[in-house]
Amino acid sequence: MSKVCEITGKRAMFGNNVSFSINKTKRRFNVNLSKKRFYIPEEDRWVTLKVSAKALKTINKKGISAVLKEARAQGLIK
Numbered sequence: 001m002s003k004v005c006e007i008t009g010k011r012a013m014f015g016n017n018v019s020f021s022i023n024k025t026k027r028r029f030n031v032n033l034s035k036k037r038f039y040i041p042e043e044d045r046w047v048t049l050k051v052s053a054k055a056l057k058t059i060n061k062k063g064i065s066a067v068l069k070e071a072r073a074q075g076l077i078k
Contacts, residue, residue: 003031007055007067009076038064 004011010031016024032053037046042065051059059067071077 003033004050005031005033005052005055006049006077007051007058007071009074010052010054040064040068 012031013029015027015029017027018024033050034053034056035048035050036056037048038059039046047068055067068077
């Protein structure tokens with residue numbers, strides 16, 4: 001299971017943990033993902049998506065059908 005948002009395409013970033021003595025070790029910044037079911041009235045069906053917190057805010061603002069249309073245009077969803 002990849003940790004990628006299906007709406008925005010956000011992925012995990014990589015960086016360094018930096019200690020007080022400036023020793024650097026690799027670390028990972030994961031995306032804040034959650035699995036959520038959405039009802040699409042145009043298609044009369046439920047869809048389960050793995051979305052980030054930012055994508056949830058965007059869906060609440062624009063609506064699920066508009067967001068899915070944009071994601072399809074960007075090639076994130078088939």
